[in-house]
Amino acid sequence: MDQIGALGMNWRTLDLNLLTVFNAVGQERSATRAAAKLNMTQPAISHALTRLRGSLHDELFVRSPDGMEPTPYAERLIGPVRNALESLRAALDNAADFVPATADRSFVVAVDNRSAIVLAAPLIAAVAAEAPSVALDLRPSGTLDLAEQLDRGTLDMAIGGLAAPAERFSDRRLFEEGFAALVRRGHPAAVDGAVDLEALGHYPHLVLSSTREESDFVDAELSRHGLHRRIAVRAPLLAAIASLAQSDMIAIISELSARELSRNAPVEAVRLSFQTPRLVTAMLWHRRLEGVGAHQWLRATVQRVARAL
Template identity: 65%
Template sequence: MNWRQLDLNLLVIFDAVVQERSASRAAARLNMSQPALSHALARLRSSLGDELFVRTPSGMEPTPYAERLASPVRAALENLRLGLEGAAEFDPNTAERCFTIAVDNSAALILAAPLAAAIAAEATGIGLNLRPSGTIDLAERLDRGEIDLALGGLAAPGERFADRRLFDGGFAVLLRRGHPAERNETLDLDALGAFPHLIVSSTREGTEFVDVELARHGLQRHIALRAPLLATPAVLAQSDMLAVLGERAAREFARVAPLEVLQLPFVSPRLQTAMLWHRRFDDVAAHAWLRSIVLRVARAFRRPRHDAAS
């Protein structure tokens, strides 16, 4: 075929369908109608002489030819986007774009609100798309340029990525206001073993250290419920259960629900929160600005609140 006659816009549509495996989702992603997308696909099929996609019960499956084409097209489009972004000046006062940030559950709870507020105060044309990181392959999405930044308890999975620690913190106990175990802002070991526990199952914050410490004193933790982070405030507010989780997340829940944060009666492990990005964005002005905003927001979390008050 004559590549000079190929409409390169069709490759953008091809790439969207490869990623979404759905004509309707690809059309929504590209802000175009589904008939327009189908017409564009028909033109590309005619130009390339291949069916490209086959409809199946699980979505639009690429043909072998499309599978071979997908990676080079994705790389070419990403390099083109990166080149355009790197060459263009970036002014947050006038820029209009959306950043996609992957967040784990704790980072979403702690950072989403202040980060959105900081960006809105400085750049009204900048939007955020926060996506949960627990069910995706971060390295792959960062490689493909589908994610601009990742926030959470993570580290660079390879030399092509960079990471930077934002803040760290320990664990605390979260329980309802007026809980019978509440004594002088600290929970003693006997109460920690006596009252039922809620294990937060969606944060990947291991709390086995609690069992080890209790066992040293002949005590045992009773786990009454395992539930996602989202269920935590309602469960604790309506029961005598308590939960051991990251102190920053616990204080965020206590800010919006009738809950109290108590200190553990022993020193806990530390939880780190970091940001992760692809090194090819190191010198891209828009990405450097985004990372600077994240760092500015993170400064407020460098010291635990109870330390700041002492």
């Protein structure tokens, strides 16, 4: 009898908690990271794997230079076990009424730079006001495989300039905006709250390398008027405020981000004197969460916060 058949016969005696450990090790490929993810000790993870190996009569994971590598049998189990646990979690979430005032849970949300600047603070405030025991885990989306993490259930939602990459996901537009210039307060290029083409061609520019917001449209507009942009510095967003505050450089950034950054820093957002491309910010989630009350509340809260912008 093969191992799959043996599992089919023995599943009634299997401790389902062990499958949670199996799933975590399968995702993390590390007993240490699995322990941290499940808030368990590493010896407890090792003990659980030992029990599961005995129940399934397979080594399941072997140590290698790249971490805990699954055996062929474990590899075949990883997807079905993950899907089964996700379906069970969704079923339990959906069966229980979600009452924000008394709910005690967390949501993991990936955010890009734009939504982190513009949405994070009001979203945190809204969640704290309505659901004081609900925790938000906001993660930068730049290095994440969003589709994979939404599939795995390690992400509840992603917010950014994105659209549903496949039929199993849903998306909803939150807001749309153009671009503005961000300069130090008192910058000579800012006249009546705007910066014209002459100034854009005259003063040096700081290009933000981490926002993923293309500003080539500025070069095209200047070229039509016989002007060009001089890029003095390329730097990540974290360096922008200090760099701009101590120079005459100009940074081109999304309009709402520029406004938000200017609230508590010695910089100001100024209009551009021509039409700019539009940037769309949307939220993305897995369709299996469509009818889950907790996730419906989260999406409604994000939408309400976005509308208030």
